[in-house]
Amino acid sequence: MTQWMVAVGPEQFQSERLYQHDQLEVPLPAVLPMAAGDPVALVAAGGAVAEPVVFGLARVVTPPYPVDRVPDDPDDADGAGLPAAMVVEYLLRAVDRPVPLVELAIPEAMEFEPGDPAVLGEPGYGRIVAALGPRPSPVTPKREWLVSLDLPIEAESPAEAVRIFWTYVRQLGPAELPAFVSPRGDETAMRPYVLGAEHEMDPEEDE
Known part of the structure; x- marks a missing residue:
């Protein structure tokens, strides 16, 4: 099993911060192949x-496939010469508390x-794992939060206001x-x- 460090661009990092x-x-x-089960440290770099x-x-979690192809879909044909990608699944998220890579003093x-x-x-x-901290326990209850979005809507009916x-x-x-x-x-x-x-919030935004 090989440990990897993989970077994503600023747009994807922002997407990871906005959506779960x-x-x-x-x-x-470019050289060694990744294999299913290999651990990956996720890094954001470049741009903003x-x-x-x-x-x-x-x-x-998957073997490589062309980036515009749906894995295991025979109706989605491979494109010649397309760059390939791997799919990984999160073990630990730290998008709200990322750690600067330079602080870890990793030779690689x-x-x-x-x-x-x-x-x-x-x-x-191991330094990355220690810096990010332990994974959340799957048996520990999570705190409940109330999330709301309030918009003043002018409409002729409740249904139209919802639309x-x-x-x-x-x-x-x-x-x-x-x-x-x-x-909560x-x-x-x-x-x-x-x-x-x-x-x-700007006070004028509340008006």
Whole structure:
């Protein structure tokens, strides 16, 4: 079993922060093959990401396939010369508390190229695991949160108001619409979130 460090771009990292995915696609390494079950350290790098950060642990779950092909779908033909990808599933998410890669002092990270997965030795992978902390226990109850989205809608009927509401949600999405979050039973602790992060509301936005 080989440990890997794989980078995704800023757009995919933002998507991971906005939506709860169980799996994601990662690029194939140029030399050694990945195998199902291989552990993977997930890194965000490039673009708007100021410096590479580790945001999760995963494991490989599929053999490689062309990125525009649905795995195991015989009606979806392979395309010649297309880049291939692997699918990994999360073991641990740290998208809200990523760890700067430079702080881990991993030798393999010195020559790490975002487009090409790198093999990690046991010490390097162990540092990442320790930095991200333990996985959540599957038997420990999770805290309940109340999440709301309030939009003033002008409409001729309740049904029309609902349609307009969902139209706004689809068009604007989490990049522009603040969602209000509070622990269940403590609505006074409500906070607005935009783009997966706490957002300070402009007083004029409440009017």
